[in-house]
Amino acid sequence: MHADPALDALFLPFDDGLLPPPQGAAFLGARPGPALQRWAGAGMTCEQDYRPPAAALERAGFDVVADELTPPATFATVLVLPPRQREQARAMLARAVRLAGPNGRVVACAANNAGARSMQDDLAALAGDVGVLSKHKCRVVWTQPGNVDEARVDEWLSLDAPRAILDGDVVSRPGLFAWDRVDIASALLASHLPRDLAGRAADLGAGWGYLAIELLRRNPGITALDAFEAQHRALPLLSRNLERFAPRVAITTQWADVTAGIDGRYDVIVSNPPFHADDRVDRPDLGRRFIEVAAAAMNPGGRFFMVANRHLPYETTLAAAFRDVRVLADAKGFKAFEARR
Numbered sequence: 001m002h003a004d005p006a007l008d009a010l011f012l013p014f015d016d017g018l019l020p021p022p023q024g025a026a027f028l029g030a031r032p033g034p035a036l037q038r039w040a041g042a043g044m045t046c047e048q049d050y051r052p053p054a055a056a057l058e059r060a061g062f063d064v065v066a067d068e069l070t071p072p073a074t075f076a077t078v079l080v081l082p083p084r085q086r087e088q089a090r091a092m093l094a095r096a097v098r099l100a101g102p103n104g105r106v107v108a109c110a111a112n113n114a115g116a117r118s119m120q121d122d123l124a125a126l127a128g129d130v131g132v133l134s135k136h137k138c139r140v141v142w143t144q145p146g147n148v149d150e151a152r153v154d155e156w157l158s159l160d161a162p163r164a165i166l167d168g169d170v171v172s173r174p175g176l177f178a179w180d181r182v183d184i185a186s187a188l189l190a191s192h193l194p195r196d197l198a199g200r201a202a203d204l205g206a207g208w209g210y211l212a213i214e215l216l217r218r219n220p221g222i223t224a225l226d227a228f229e230a231q232h233r234a235l236p237l238l239s240r241n242l243e244r245f246a247p248r249v250a251i252t253t254q255w256a257d258v259t260a261g262i263d264g265r266y267d268v269i270v271s272n273p274p275f276h277a278d279d280r281v282d283r284p285d286l287g288r289r290f291i292e293v294a295a296a297a298m299n300p301g302g303r304f305f306m307v308a309n310r311h312l313p314y315e316t317t318l319a320a321a322f323r324d325v326r327v328l329a330d331a332k333g334f335k336a337f338e339a340r341r
């Protein structure tokens, strides 16, 4: 497991006895690691929207929820590892303050290079005076009970709410990939998709559904589409955005870590695979694994369409996993491929 300084720092005030133990705490944005494991007996509820860490937390024996915890549930301690996206982070901090109620405490942590200062300002704006501890190039910030600006909490709670985007054609939500626009790499692939595809299809890493929508719009021969996505918050939006194709197309949405493999056999698979996980470091291993999983899930003669940053080294993996590989487009720093089995 890779180092996670923000997780380590989050637990320091408890390990050092500065704050009372996080017994029965809620942990928003929970991630697994040794610092959390030390509190395994504390009866925490871990909220995690992204499937890989959620699965790791389950394996480590924690209670995990993917849906957002909301009042009337309250917790004496609410731990938070906020996401990078500012609106989503503010909404999560506001929800944490509500979940802590008038007598509880929010304890949040972020790395200095991932918005720690804004997090401190945001938490102070919601709940007044805050305690601060700096360690491991991170800041841990905690609220004192009372003193909450309820009007601001109300305002920030809806900052990352689902909303119509792109002239009202689809719904999306802050925190998703390219949440308020069409990604140019996905647009490049979409513009090169053929119109004669048929049978069962899948989108690996479907986001709010852009590629899936373009695939189905162009290909009336497709009769079923399974949309796989690791971010739980995307699933209701995917269902909503794809329902226009029912009943012609049987749609499913699946909260899944594609790198762990998928069930099902497909005639068509599309993907703009993820290129990093929760940090911003390039992770070409994710895309390589998506290619292998797609190849393993193909019916004979099946066609795989993917797009990636042109500097990412996917061609060897594609050539090893598929019989024919061709470049459909090479533009704007991206390459789109078709691979046949």
Ligand SMILES: C[S@@+](CC[C@H](N)C(=O)[O-])C[C@H]1O[C@@H](n2cnc3c(N)ncnc32)[C@H](O)[C@@H]1O
Residues within 6 Å of the ligand: 052, 177, 178, 183, 186, 203, 204, 205, 206, 207, 208, 209, 210, 211, 212, 228, 229, 230, 231, 256, 257, 258, 259, 271, 272, 273, 274, 275
């Ligand atoms: C580059 S985005 C493409 C999104 C969408 N298909 C589009 O074209 O706009 C990659 C998507 O993969 C999702 N993702 C990341 N890791 C994943 C994993 N291990 N399993 C499944 N999906 C994953 C991300 O949440 C993101 O929505």
